[in-house]
Amino acid sequence: MAVKYSRQRQMIYNFLMTRKDHPTADVVYRNVRQEYPNISLGTVYRNLTLLADRGEILRLQVGDGVDHFDADTSKHCHFFCSSCGAVTDMQLDCLEEMLAKAQQKSQGRIESQSTCFYGTCEKCLDKSMEK
Amino acid sequence: MAVKYSRQRQMIYNFLMTRKDHPTADVVYRNVRQEYPNISLGTVYRNLTLLADRGEILRLQVGDGVDHFDADTSKHCHFFCSSCGAVTDMQLDCLEEMLAKAQQKSQGRIESQSTCFYGTCEKCLDKSMEK
DNA sequence: TTCCTTGCAAATCGTTTGCATAATG
DNA sequence: CATTATGCAAACGATTTGCAAGGAA
Numbered sequence A, B: 001m002a003v004k005y006s007r008q009r010q011m012i013y014n015f016l017m018t019r020k021d022h023p024t025a026d027v028v029y030r031n032v033r034q035e036y037p038n039i040s041l042g043t044v045y046r047n048l049t050l051l052a053d054r055g056e057i058l059r060l061q062v063g064d065g066v067d068h069f070d071a072d073t074s075k076h077c078h079f080f081c082s083s084c085g086a087v088t089d090m091q092l093d094c095l096e097e098m099l100a101k102a103q104q105k106s107q108g109r110i111e112s113q114s115t116c117f118y119g120t121c122e123k124c125l126d127k128s129m130e131k
Numbered sequence C: 001t002t003c004c005t006t007g008c009a010a011a012t013c014g015t016t017t018g019c020a021t022a023a024t025g
Numbered sequence D: 001c002a003t004t005a006t007g008c009a010a011a012c013g014a015t016t017t018g019c020a021a022g023g024a025a
Helices: A007-017 A025-035 A041-055 A095-105 A122-130 B005-019 B025-035 B041-053 B095-105 B122-130
Strands: A058-061 A068-070 A075-081 A087-092 A107-118 B057-059 B068-071 B077-083 B087-088 B108-121
Touching: A007 A025, A007 A041, A025 A041, A025 A068, A041 A058, A041 A068, A041 A095, A095 A107, A095 B108, A107 A122, A107 B095, B005 B025, B005 B041, B025 B041, B025 B068, B041 B057, B041 B068, B108 B122
Parallel strands: A075 A107, B077 B108
Antiparallel strands: A058 A068, A075 A087, A107 B108, B057 B068, B077 B087
């Protein structure tokens, strides 16, 4: 199935590029709608899925029950704050090595990897100190 | 809230201990029901959530839209076969080290980590060879 | 007796989908 | 013109929840 241009998809992708906080479909929807009020949530979902399937963006599941999307497709990990729900990037230099080790141990073919750390972010730690 | 014994919870936990394939809530339900026909799906969900919250089991999200549960709470990774949907364990010796590195880079407090590899498992590779 | 747990069914909520119409190539 | 994309609303499916009744401490 060939892909045709659509302004909606372009805006969704552009929006995602401006954000480093891994927005959910709903957040994308709400933001794009400010510039393009007629866009529907279904279209947002369809395009996020299309972009993710083509590898142009990443779909993340961090355990809060909602999918998050990331325009940064380079190898990196994520951190999820169980207190405020924020999802942040985390660069670790051992990912390639890890993938190699995993591939050695496995009889199958490993194509990708996803790592997420869980805990409490700096902001939330500070807040709990104040009390 | 204190936890009281329940036969249902015990059976759910016992069942999970016998399995290494990371069953979903529905699989747990169907299996436990064979020995205890009156158990309801709601009870299964409630208990899986309770056990996971108390750290007695692990709740995994591998990206297939369904939660999987694991009675093995030791540090290990998972592999998800995008072809057949199987979830298998994977031991990697660099997890501790990775957590330490991540903790160094982070201003927050990291409590846990979850890593999943994606690809095609041995069985599915073989099957696609046959053709 | 007190409080936790259950079964049941209805509700929730993120996501997907069918359809008629609009836009792209 | 053929095909892909859209908006809308309805459908879906996994999970959660309210409630009255049952069971554990």
